[in-house]
Amino acid sequence: MKKVIGIDIGGTKILGGVIGSNGDLIKFKETSTDANLGRDHILKKLFGVLDDLFDTDIEGIGIGSAGRINFNTGEVIYATDNLPGWTGINLKEIISQKYRTKTIVENDVNAAIVGENWLGSAKSFKDILMITLGTGVGGAIILDGKLIRGSHFSSAEIGHTILYPGGKRCNCGQNGCVEQYISGTAIYKRYNEIAGSNLVNSAKDVFKLYMKNDKISKLVVDEFVKSLSLLIFNIRNFIDPEIIILGGGVTNSKDLWWEYLKSQIKCDLNISVAGLNNFSTVYGAAKLILNEGVV
Ligand SMILES: [Zn+2]
Known part of the structure; x- marks a missing residue:
């Protein structure tokens, strides 16, 4: 071996x-x-x-x-x-x-x-799209079993596609990028923005507060799910994958928002979290x- x-x-x-x-x-x-x-x-x-x-x-x-x-x-x-x-x-x-x-x-x-296609949730699938929700937001595509790198190695840069034109400033220089709405960083920053004070410093903190019925965290998670479902809907229309895999640290809290996400997507789509976790x-x-x- x-x-x-x-x-x-x-x-x-x-x-x-x-x-x-x-x-x-x-x-x-x-x-x-x-x-x-x-x-x-x-x-x-x-x-x-x-x-x-x-x-x-x-x-x-x-x-x-x-x-x-x-x-x-x-x-x-x-x-x-x-x-x-x-x-x-x-x-x-x-x-x-x-x-x-x-x-x-x-x-x-x-x-x-590639890892998910080898041993994880996308095993035996040929048309796969993955979105990772961590410090930033990333994406990757396998079509017909082949990893699509793009001609400038920048295919599936989902995090820096624009979800809300004229929206929040992104560290890539654009405004309204996906990353500014559904990354772990975006989730806790949004909480602090609404609270008007730096009360939390991770998405994990926000999800902990969510479990305690904290009002601001309910609002933040609601916005997060709506933005994520909008992104997924766009992707589905663009690529028509067999399965969409969500990975990254934010998905550790999926039990809190998974059903809500599915209800928001409003279409029949095979969507799963990464099987190999982190x-x-x-x-x-x-x-x-x-x-x-x-x-
Ligand atoms: Zn950006």
Whole structure:
């Protein structure tokens, strides 16, 4: 059995796993990204995870990173302020030289959809769309069994499609992006905006308050679901997927809003949460290196 490493670099956490070609998770490591400390610090954190997982029998490293990634060169073409200083870094070069093993770098959500297609909720499906709701909002598409990267490696940049023209300022420079309404960050910021004070600092806090019947959180979750269902409706009309997979930290609270979301979508659509929970990208990055990038 081959053994490879799969890595997930997000704005909040770096996750890594040693994965067998049979899909077994052999070893696992997690650390905070502390992204606000910048590029060198994020790299240091990444090396920390890899040093822990790497061994002589590892046959490759697959990395899923937030941002727009040139899959061919392994360069981060563009990353938002969720990963400051990440734009321009060539991860493939750095990691393959440091660990002297073949390395593949892919957008984190592209890797996640590959993971879900391999071992998760989208197993045996061929037309899949994935949306991740975390620090930011990401998207990925598999059509007819093939990962769609786009001609500029920016397909399915759902987070930066505009949901409300003239709406909230986004860190990408546009106004009204999806990310400003349905990301974990957007959820807690909206709470503080309505409250007129910084009472919460995570979406998790908002969902905790929701369970206590807190009025503001009810309003925030209602807005969140309406925005998400509008997005899903648009996507369905655009791609007509067999299944839509929702992933990312926000879906940990799905029990609170899943039925409401389904009632809002108002159409017959196969929609599911990620089956690999927060490990979709780790598994997918591993699958990509196992397949030498052909998915
Ligand atoms: Zn944007």
